[in-house]
Amino acid sequence: MRTLLQRVxxxxxxxxxxxxxxxxHGLLILLGIEEADTTDDIDWLCGxxxxxxxxxxxxxxxxHSIQDTQGEVIVVSQFTLHASTxxxxxxxxxxxxxxAISEPLxxxxxxxxxxxxxxxxxxxxxxADMQVSLVNDGPVTIWIDSRDRE
Numbered sequence: 001m002r003t004l005l006q007r008v009x010x011x012x013x014x015x016x017x018x019x020x021x022x023x024x025h026g027l028l029i030l031l032g033i034e035e036a037d038t039t040d041d042i043d044w045l046c047g048x049x050x051x052x053x054x055x056x057x058x059x060x061x062x063x064h065s066i067q068d069t070q071g072e073v074i075v076v077s078q079f080t081l082h083a084s085t086x087x088x089x090x091x092x093x094x095x096x097x098x099x100a101i102s103e104p105l106x107x108x109x110x111x112x113x114x115x116x117x118x119x120x121x122x123x124x125x126x127x128a129d130m131q132v133s134l135v136n137d138g139p140v141t142i143w144i145d146s147r148d149r150e
Contacts, residue, residue, distance in 0.1 A: 003145075005029055005140075005144065007140035008136060010135045031076065032077075034096060034097050037105055042109045075122070077126050
């Protein structure tokens with residue numbers, strides 16, 4: 001399971017002409033799921049994300065977590081995080097889990113993250129062609145892969 005976290009001052013997700021989620025200060029999380037992912041990956045990632053100190057304290061140092069700041073969160077499923085560009089110029093997405101596997105894991109991830117945070121989060125529309133807008137704060141962008149637990 002891969003995530004790309006972006007600390008944002010605002011973010012929104014639209015589908016068609018309708019905004020389905022929008023936040024102010026917080027995190028936009030892009031989530032990529034592969035077939036080998038399990039609830040263990042979800043538990044580890046949700047814990048890591050909620051405790052990751054990437055928000056500034058009063059001295060401008062990254063000492064606060066999303067939990068500390070009571071920031072908002074949007075999670076968007078993004079299979080392209082598992083793109084392989086080894087061969088040729090067209091990415092392969094063979095490692096990305098098919099919707100029958102990834103959609104239930106996406107839902108489980110969102111539910112687990114809400115439980116960790118103790119509040120609701122915003123979501124994208126699974127499998128849809130969405131428009132994602134954000135104002136990256138910092139910019140702070142962090143890649144986390146549950147297969148490479150650093």
